[in-house]
Amino acid sequence: MARPLLECVPNFSEGRNPATLAALRQAITSVPGLALLAQEADTDHNRSVFTFAGSPEAVLEASFRAVAAARDHIDLRHHTGVHPRIGAADVVPLVPLQNVSLEQCAAFAHKLGQRIARSLGIPVYFYEAAALRPERQRLEVVRRSGFEALRELTLHDPSRMPDAGGPALHPSAGATAVGARKFLLAFNINLDTADVAIAQQIARKVRASSGGLPHVKAMGVFLASRGLAQVSMNLTDFEVTPLAVVYEAVREEAARLGASIVGSEFIGLVPAKAIGQAASVYLKAETRPEDQILERRLLIDLID
Amino acid sequence: MARPLLECVPNFSEGRNPATLAALRQAITSVPGLALLAQEADTDHNRSVFTFAGSPEAVLEASFRAVAAARDHIDLRHHTGVHPRIGAADVVPLVPLQNVSLEQCAAFAHKLGQRIARSLGIPVYFYEAAALRPERQRLEVVRRSGFEALRELTLHDPSRMPDAGGPALHPSAGATAVGARKFLLAFNINLDTADVAIAQQIARKVRASSGGLPHVKAMGVFLASRGLAQVSMNLTDFEVTPLAVVYEAVREEAARLGASIVGSEFIGLVPAKAIGQAASVYLKAETRPEDQILERRLLIDLID
Numbered sequence: 001m002a003r004p005l006l007e008c009v010p011n012f013s014e015g016r017n018p019a020t021l022a023a024l025r026q027a028i029t030s031v032p033g034l035a036l037l038a039q040e041a042d043t044d045h046n047r048s049v050f051t052f053a054g055s056p057e058a059v060l061e062a063s064f065r066a067v068a069a070a071r072d073h074i075d076l077r078h079h080t081g082v083h084p085r086i087g088a089a090d091v092v093p094l095v096p097l098q099n100v101s102l103e104q105c106a107a108f109a110h111k112l113g114q115r116i117a118r119s120l121g122i123p124v125y126f127y128e129a130a131a132l133r134p135e136r137q138r139l140e141v142v143r144r145s146g147f148e149a150l151r152e153l154t155l156h157d158p159s160r161m162p163d164a165g166g167p168a169l170h171p172s173a174g175a176t177a178v179g180a181r182k183f184l185l186a187f188n189i190n191l192d193t194a195d196v197a198i199a200q201q202i203a204r205k206v207r208a209s210s211g212g213l214p215h216v217k218a219m220g221v222f223l224a225s226r227g228l229a230q231v232s233m234n235l236t237d238f239e240v241t242p243l244a245v246v247y248e249a250v251r252e253e254a255a256r257l258g259a260s261i262v263g264s265e266f267i268g269l270v271p272a273k274a275i276g277q278a279a280s281v282y283l284k285a286e287t288r289p290e291d292q293i294l295e296r297r298l299l300i301d302l303i304d
Numbered sequence: 305m306a307r308p309l310l311e312c313v314p315n316f317s318e319g320r321n322p323a324t325l326a327a328l329r330q331a332i333t334s335v336p337g338l339a340l341l342a343q344e345a346d347t348d349h350n351r352s353v354f355t356f357a358g359s360p361e362a363v364l365e366a367s368f369r370a371v372a373a374a375r376d377h378i379d380l381r382h383h384t385g386v387h388p389r390i391g392a393a394d395v396v397p398l399v400p401l402q403n404v405s406l407e408q409c410a411a412f413a414h415k416l417g418q419r420i421a422r423s424l425g426i427p428v429y430f431y432e433a434a435a436l437r438p439e440r441q442r443l444e445v446v447r448r449s450g451f452e453a454l455r456e457l458t459l460h461d462p463s464r465m466p467d468a469g470g471p472a473l474h475p476s477a478g479a480t481a482v483g484a485r486k487f488l489l490a491f492n493i494n495l496d497t498a499d500v501a502i503a504q505q506i507a508r509k510v511r512a513s514s515g516g517l518p519h520v521k522a523m524g525v526f527l528a529s530r531g532l533a534q535v536s537m538n539l540t541d542f543e544v545t546p547l548a549v550v551y552e553a554v555r556e557e558a559a560r561l562g563a564s565i566v567g568s569e570f571i572g573l574v575p576a577k578a579i580g581q582a583a584s585v586y587l588k589a590e591t592r593p594e595d596q597i598l599e600r601r602l603l604i605d606l607i608d
Contacts, residue, residue: 279583
């Protein structure tokens, strides 16, 4: 049986200070058996994002150490940035990669959140699939009004009480949102037009929030560097709404509006299954190539 | 830097005796850190094929142990089957999977072959990318006339002398062909016609041997179970001639002949890169999704 693998993509409220970024990285890579897959820092938003994966034990330990490092190195009282945030370690999503269910990820999130609250004195909100209150499935509800206002609200407003720890926020580290969600696939499609209104109309057509495809978030943007319009998308459940379905929906709507696709982009890493499903559609596969991918088998067998 | 990974796909001249098949399997799985990916036995051909992968050290050790087990359990003097063969362990190809070149695989093949000749008393021929004589790049040249005739030929015909050990074959285990080759992708395309002549014509059009696509072997066959014609192919270098190129060539030629594709099949495992390249073509990717596949990164990072 394949060993379970999780991914974690924590967001921290620091995107500028090299010493803090190094401390966060060190906290994560100090855990053996973990793969640090990506590290990004945004100086405008003053945020950083790390992507790592491994066994549940390794991922939970690395997440905990990173939240501890964030508490020790980031003081939200002196943090500025345009992105809404409630904590030094702002959001910590756990993502199932292999042989683990979303429900199990939610249970891991609860375990991690309890440890953060208990050992680090940082109150925790559980969100998305780990939410304990239905409204907290939406991260924007959890983060509403941000750190500064939330400091007061948790003391008086029962609807804003943390799920673990608290009620007072940690004075410098605030609170942390710990969640479980499916893999997020960032996929953009470029059009042969500079007319951003066309990309916006396509985005409205395909996105879930306006009645389009389930688990698709989309917006139309103008890429100044290339002088063309782009449909920028997040697929939040590529098994329910696969890549090829999204691509074909965009292609059809673009054609209806007199535009066509010139190219597409994947941002970050893409699960083999998502790619395999797309190849399967266009090659009319009767087998399931997404389940025949050599590297998936090696990953299962070689690290067992 | 990613750890190098090899695959080995040895063929043995035994496809019926369960005790012998168990001994071969045991020889392979006795090596730690190895992934046994597939095991197939063909009772008509009286042959079996094992597919395994791991570090060069693990793969070379498992290959050696399997050849030794074949020598101990298979007596070619009592072997019958329709497939041409020269040895108990008949062919042992090494295949580069990750961070290893075909040239390095050839060097590993030479090391393995020398050990087989020296320690097991089985003469070895090197073939394909490991060939020491140009004509031996072709396996059919090495195996020509089979075990029974080769026993005499190696003693008198300089052109049939083994590359390592010999000249006499091992009395019961014969000789072994050890080679290095690229990953072989078995890909079949089914047509909406029962007319096998159409499949045969398409095969002639696309295969390398009749001036078609490089590194493509193809034949037209009739699938009695489904009452349709199939183009059955081996792609021997999918990086030079990718899946989508083959698929589109078959589609075009079929259309010219008034047929169309109803489906395709992948036999065995498929490298993520091959699948990623196909998805990339049909999704018009401007990034390189084949290099963004999560599992490829995890495989590199988690077993390093």
